Amino acid sequence: MPRTVLITGATGTVSTALIDALKEADADLRALVRDESGADGLSERGAEVFVGDLDDARSLPPAFEGVQDVWLLTPNGPRAPENSMNAVWAARQAGVERVVRLSVVGAAHDAPTRSGRLHALSDRELERSGMRWTILRPHWFMQNLLNEAGDIAATGTFSLNLASARIGMIDVRDIAECAARVLLDDPDRHHGETYTLTGPRSLTFDEVAEHLRLALGRPVTYLPVGDDAKRETLLGYGVPKWIVDMLEEYAQAYASGWGDLTTDTVAGLLGRPARDIADFARDHAKAFTPTRDPSAAPARAGSR
Numbered sequence: 001m002p003r004t005v006l007i008t009g010a011t012g013t014v015s016t017a018l019i020d021a022l023k024e025a026d027a028d029l030r031a032l033v034r035d036e037s038g039a040d041g042l043s044e045r046g047a048e049v050f051v052g053d054l055d056d057a058r059s060l061p062p063a064f065e066g067v068q069d070v071w072l073l074t075p076n077g078p079r080a081p082e083n084s085m086n087a088v089w090a091a092r093q094a095g096v097e098r099v100v101r102l103s104v105v106g107a108a109h110d111a112p113t114r115s116g117r118l119h120a121l122s123d124r125e126l127e128r129s130g131m132r133w134t135i136l137r138p139h140w141f142m143q144n145l146l147n148e149a150g151d152i153a154a155t156g157t158f159s160l161n162l163a164s165a166r167i168g169m170i171d172v173r174d175i176a177e178c179a180a181r182v183l184l185d186d187p188d189r190h191h192g193e194t195y196t197l198t199g200p201r202s203l204t205f206d207e208v209a210e211h212l213r214l215a216l217g218r219p220v221t222y223l224p225v226g227d228d229a230k231r232e233t234l235l236g237y238g239v240p241k242w243i244v245d246m247l248e249e250y251a252q253a254y255a256s257g258w259g260d261l262t263t264d265t266v267a268g269l270l271g272r273p274a275r276d277i278a279d280f281a282r283d284h285a286k287a288f289t290p291t292r293d294p295s296a297a298p299a300r301a302g303s304r
């Protein structure tokens with residue numbers, strides 16, 4: 001009998017890719033959304049939609065009832081540990097067998113970012129939940145570059161406060177495929193494992209620009225900027241201050257070399273190499289290309 005998998009964060013970057021990765025699988029998919037009006041695409045892709053808000057514990061039990069596996073993704077923000085706690089509690093109460101949680105690279109009580117420290121709290125809680133668990137700790141998403149797509153399409157440049165940082169960035173499609181692998185394997189197989197997921201190599205943003213240039217066939221230049229300039233830009237786009245502060249902490253950590261690491265875990269789980277930046281650039285070239293209609297330019301996401 002197929003297992004029922006509840007996907008949280010179902011409209012977001014990673015979970016959307018996970019639903020794609022699971023759509024041919026022998027599993028009954030449920031998608032947790034806050035607002036049903038934006039969930040048509042999820043039903044079309046075979047997921048049964050449940051409305052619930054991770055901020056509101058009382059809204060969650062119906063979505064968790066009868067579920068064997070939970071994909072737990074919490075949005076960035078100060079309430080992330082509360083969101084995770086609400087989901088873990090709902091899962092326990094419903095008799096869920098396994099939770100696979102999206103954490104972050106370097107999550108630890110002494111991590112240099114508030115995001116890493118908050119994720120560490122939720123990782124610990126899940127480890128002691130009594131359910132089977134697996135934690136995925138991905139590195140910086142290549143898809144974060146889509147936030148720069150509008151600038152790259154319009155000017156051929158992008159500005160980040162990441163100096164000459166080297167980052168073992170990963171394509172979100174690989175995170176999703178690793179999550180799908182774990183969720184489709186026997187619940188005991190990955191129980192108790194924490195997987196740090198990275199791309200195949202650590203890259204500077206000059207190197208990223210060069211790969212975008214090759215894929216787009218026109219110049220792309222990375223322009224390093226200072227923290228204050230980036231902060232002003234993000235606040236100007238309406239990104240919440242908490243997120244801007246968090247991004248600055250990451251930028252400072254990465255600029256000091258903290259993100260210069262890779263693992264071979266993706267290849268170990270998937271039996272093939274992790275996607276390279278060249279794959280990402282080729283597959284997303286259209287997003288970085290000017291359109292004739294300026295109103296159709298890619299929008300800037302609110303947070304990483």
Ligand SMILES: NC(=O)c1ccc[n+]([C@@H]2O[C@H](COP(=O)([O-])OP(=O)(O)OC[C@H]3O[C@@H](n4cnc5c(N)ncnc54)[C@H](OP(=O)(O)O)[C@@H]3O)[C@@H](O)[C@H]2O)c1
Pocket residue numbers: 008009010011012013014015033034035052053054055073074075076083102103104105115137138139140141144303304
């Ligand atoms: N970006 C990176 O480089 C990176 C690297 C490693 C780890 N991470 C981690 O990845 C996670 C973010 O993943 P993502 O980029 O896929 O997220 P995302 O695209 O920002 O999407 C967030 C999802 O969470 C949902 N959501 C927000 N508040 C909610 C609530 N109160 N109750 C239920 N659902 C809620 C959103 O739904 P709505 O449609 O209702 O808004 C959306 O589906 C974070 O935990 C972050 O720390 C990010």
